[in-house]
Amino acid sequence: MTRFRHNRAVPDEMSDKIRVLVADDQTLVRTGFRVILEAEGDIEVVAEADTGTAAVRQAQLVAPDVILMDIRMPELDGLSATEQIRRQPDPPTIIVLTTFDQNEYVYRALRAGAAGFLLKDSPSSRLIAAVRAAATGDSLIEPAITRRLVERYVEPVEPKGMPPELATLTERELDVLRLIAAGLSNAEIAAELVVAETTVKTHVARLLTKLGIRDRVQAVVVAYRTGFVKPR
Numbered sequence: 584m585t586r587f588r589h590n591r592a593v594p595d596e597m598s599d600k601i602r603v604l605v606a607d608d609q610t611l612v613r614t615g616f617r618v619i620l621e622a623e624g625d626i627e628v629v630a631e632a633d634t635g636t637a638a639v640r641q642a643q644l645v646a647p648d649v650i651l652m653d654i655r656m657p658e659l660d661g662l663s664a665t666e667q668i669r670r671q672p673d674p675p676t677i678i679v680l681t682t683f684d685q686n687e688y689v690y691r692a693l694r695a696g697a698a699g700f701l702l703k704d705s706p707s708s709r710l711i712a713a714v715r716a717a718a719t720g721d722s723l724i725e726p727a728i729t730r731r732l733v734e735r736y737v738e739p740v741e742p743k744g745m746p747p748e749l750a751t752l753t754e755r756e757l758d759v760l761r762l763i764a765a766g767l768s769n770a771e772i773a774a775e776l777v778v779a780e781t782t783v784k785t786h787v788a789r790l791l792t793k794l795g796i797r798d799r800v801q802a803v804v805v806a807y808r809t810g811f812v813k814p815r
Contacts, residue, residue, distance in 0.1 A: 599625065600625060600626065600627040601625055601626045601627070601648050601649060601714060601715065601718040602627055602629045602645070602646070602647045602648045602649070603620055603626060603627065603628050603629065603647055603648070603649050603650070603651065603714060604628075604629060604630045604631070604632065604638065604641050604642060604645060604647040604649070604650045604651070604675070605617060605620075605628055605630075605631050605632070605650075605651045606631070606632040606633075606635070606637070606638035606641075606650060606651065606652045606653055606656065606661065606664065607631075607632075607633070607651070607653040607656070607680065608633050608634065608653065608655070608656045608657060609653075610633070612653070612703070613631045613633070616628070616651060616710065617631070619707045619710060619711065620710070620711065620714065623711055625715075626711070626714060626715075629645045629647055630644070630645045630647065633656070633657075634656050634657050634658040634659060635656045635657075635658055635659025635660055635661055635663060635664035636658040636659045636664070637658075638650065638652065638656070638659075638661070638664045638668070639659070639664050639667045639668055642668045642671065642674075642675060643671065646675070647675045648675055648676065648717075648718050649675060649676050649677075649678065649714050649717045649718055650668065650675050650676070650677045650678065651678050651680055651701075651714070652664060652665055652677050652678065652679050652680060652697070653680045653703075654679060654680065654681055654688050654692075661679065661680075662679075662688060662691050662692055662695050665677050665679065665692065665695040665696060665697055666695040666696070669695060669696035674696075676698045676699075676717040676718070676720070677696065677697050677698060677717075678697070678698065678699040678700070678701055678713055678714070678717055679692045679697040679699070679700050679701070680701055680702075680703050681700055681701070681702060681703070682702065682703050682704075693800055698717055698798070698800075699713055699716070699717055701713050712768060712770070712771075713768075715770075716768040716769065716770070719769070721768050721769045721770075721784075721799075746809035746810060746811055748794065748805065748809050749794075749805075749809060749811055751793045752790055752793060752794075755776075755786060756786050756789060756790040756793075757811075758776060759772055759776075759783060759786045759787060759790060760790055760802060760805075760806050760811070760812075761806070761811070761812060762775055762776075763787070763799050763802050763803060763806070764802070764803050764806035764807065764811075764812040765812075766803075769783045769784055769787065787799065787802075790802065
């Protein structure tokens, strides 16, 4: 018996696994990620790609839930691959792998449709959390990347009182926005506020709707641009 994910048949015995494609031109990096992820019972690496072209092809063939995408790869860079994959029907969620010397690519990755960013030298727990967050429609952005992104692309203001753009948000929604801006995932926000993760998801959905924005990445930008949250 099979079910369908991303318009492709997937065996039932795999239905409880998060299906991951690892795209990186370094064999040791791919192997390391595979070992870390497959040590978890709910994650399976279904394919690897060593070029951007291969990543696009594998995304079509294996229908992963999540892709870990390196930026610098031969044939087709990771950002161009992300753009192509995100144009596919029912595309997977893509987490861009980056390093501190690649900040100039972060804004383009946002525009390409990346849902999250992860430093290559992040601890294994952060990698696992990012994959799980992406699989549930959440995203996880390293706080260090968020700060550098905002410092480069956002001109903060000094608001007098509550920024008008945020006036429709409730106190709890403001709490959630502040924690989103700090780079926390829904699960981490739930732990911080001592509420259920489903409650956090509801707050996130409502604040995105009220602010008229697409995702939590844009929420981070709004939080900093309005001066509600200030770069440290």
